[in-house]
Amino acid sequence: MSLRREDLAAEGFEVLLQQLVPAGTLDFLSAEAREASLQAALAGAPAGDIWLFGYGSLMWSPAIHHEGHRIALLRGWHRRFCLWTPLGRGTPEQPGLVLGLERGGACRGLAFRIDRNRAETELRLVWRREMLTAAYVPRWVTLETPGGALRAITFVINRSGARYTGRLDETVTAxxxxxxxxxxxxxxxxxxxxxxxxxSHGIEDRRMARLNELVARLNAT
Known part of the structure; x- marks a missing residue:
């Protein structure tokens, strides 16, 4: 299984994921709760096409139909490895870490434009990917882009979630x-x-680059 569009759209996607971890390992949302979350987000959407802000895996693998993207700056939030994951990039025995948005600072990423006429269909796939559990909270944010400011939906870390790491030391993270x-x-x-x-997009993130070098050194030993 991967995060390809066809996998996310498959009828049994959630069931397959649930079979990969012991029962009770993850706080899976029900399909009804996930749909309610999506509809609440859509109700708060501005007029016109929908923009989706990616700061982690959405940047290199959006898995949705979109009309292009812009480099975007989000102020007030920064990218950090702050979510334990026993699935995808880890196991229950040795959880991995994935990115979330934490309060403070700023973050550059990619804003994807989704045609309004198919926004609900495309975002439903995004919700199946990002909102299978209660690890994230959908949030409308204001982005600064070369084409002007815009409102976009993104996913910030749920600090009340059981898998939220808090602020880990860089050596522990690595x-x-x-x-x-x-x-x-x-x-x-x-x-x-x-x-x-x-x-590749000319975006500098010194913390991420430093962490990548530290991890490379650890794996080389």
């Missing part, structure tokens, strides 16, 4: 990333892809 792997691959590849994608 060690966890260096050793974890799951059905989607290694956690270190997740970090590497994030760094490479940022660099």
């Amino acid at each position: 060690a966890a990333i260096a050793g974890a792997a799951g059905h989607l691959g290694t956690c270190r590849d997740y970090l590497r892809l994030a760094v490479e994608t940022l660099q």
Whole structure:
């Protein structure tokens, strides 16, 4: 299983994921709760096409139909490895870490434009990916882009969630990333892809680059 569009759209996607971890390991949302979350977000959408802000795996693998993207700056939030995952890039025995948005600072990423006429269909796939559990909270934010300011939907970390890490020391973060792997691959590849994608768009994130170097050194020993 991967995060390809066809996998996200498959009827049994959630069931397959639930079978990959012991019962009770993850706080899976019901389909009804997830749909209610999506509809609440759509009710707060501005007029026109929908913009989706990606700061992690959405940047290199959006898996949705979109009309292009812009480099975007989000103020007031920063990208951080702050979510333990026993699935995807880790296991229950050795959880990995994935990115979330934490309060404070700023973050550059990619804003994807989704045609309003098919926004609900496309965002439903995004919700199946990002909102399978209660790890994130959908939030409308204001982005600064070369084409002007725009409102976009993104996913910030749920600090009340059971898998929220709090502020981990960089060495602890690096060690966890260096050793974890799951059905989607290694956690270190997740970090590497994030760094490479940022660099390919001319986006500098010194914290991420430093962490990538530290993880590489750990895996080389």
